[in-house]
Amino acid sequence: MKAAEETAASEFYVALTVAAKNSPENAPGLQSEMVFEEIGRRIREVGIQLVKNVSAIFQWDIMSGELMVAQWTLDLKTGSGEVYRGPSRQSANAVFTLSEHDFMELVLGKVKPQRAFLVGKIKVKGDILLGHRLQTVLKDYIKL
Template sequence: MSVEAEGFQASPLLKELADGLQDKSAAEKAIKAVNAIIIITLKNKEGKDESWVLDLKKDGTIKKADGPPPKGDVQLLLKDVDFVKLANGKANGQKLFMNGKLKVKGNMMKATAIESVFKQLDPRPKL
C-alpha cells in the first residue's frame, strides 16, 4: 500500500521515511528511540486532511490511515507545508508548537523524539 497521498507535498518525504524503515536495523533503532505509535495528520492547502500511522513500537512501518485517524500514543496535527519544513529541518518542532502551527495530542515526550527519527532516516548526504 502506498503512503503517498495526492495533493500533499509531504508524500515524497513520507515515502522516503517508509523506504528508510525497510532497513531492519534503521527500523529497530527508530523503535528503540521512540517506542510509540505516532499518528501524523496533515491538512493540505485545499483543506483536505490525511493521516498516517507511524508504528515505531512494534513493526517499524508507516501506513496511510483508512478513514479517521486511529488511536496512537501521540498525534501530530499540522499543515502539509509545515510538516515538509519540519522534515527538511527548515522548521523547529518547538517553534511550530509555540506558534500554534503544530498541535500535539497524547504523549508530548514521544512527539519530541520524531525529529531525531527523521534525521536518522534522512537519505540525503550529510554535509
C-alpha cells in the same frame, strides 16, 4: 415531486463526488507523501533499531485549511516498525495536526518543532514529550 427527487439525488451525487475527491487517499502530489515513503524505506532498513529507540506510535493529520488532505501513521512501537496511510490501528501515543506547508518546513529543518508548537502551527494530542524522539527519524530526511 419527481423533479425534487432528481434534484436531491443530483445534490447527493455531487456531495459524494466532492467528498471522494477530498479524502486523504486521493491527495496526489503532496510533498509529505514523499517524506513518508522515504521514512517507510528507512524503517524497512533499520526499523528494529528505531522501535527500540523510539517505542511509540505517531499519527500525522496533514491539513489544507479545515480539510484533512492526508493521514499517516508511524508505528515505531510494534514489530520492526512500519509507516502506513490512515489512522493508527492502535492507540497513537501522539497525534500531530498541521498543514502540508508547516510539515515540510518542519521536516526540512526550516522551523524548530518547539517553535512551531508554541506559535500554534502544530497541534498535538497525546504525549507531546515523545515528539523529540521523532527527530532521529526526521533528521535523516533533511540530509536527503
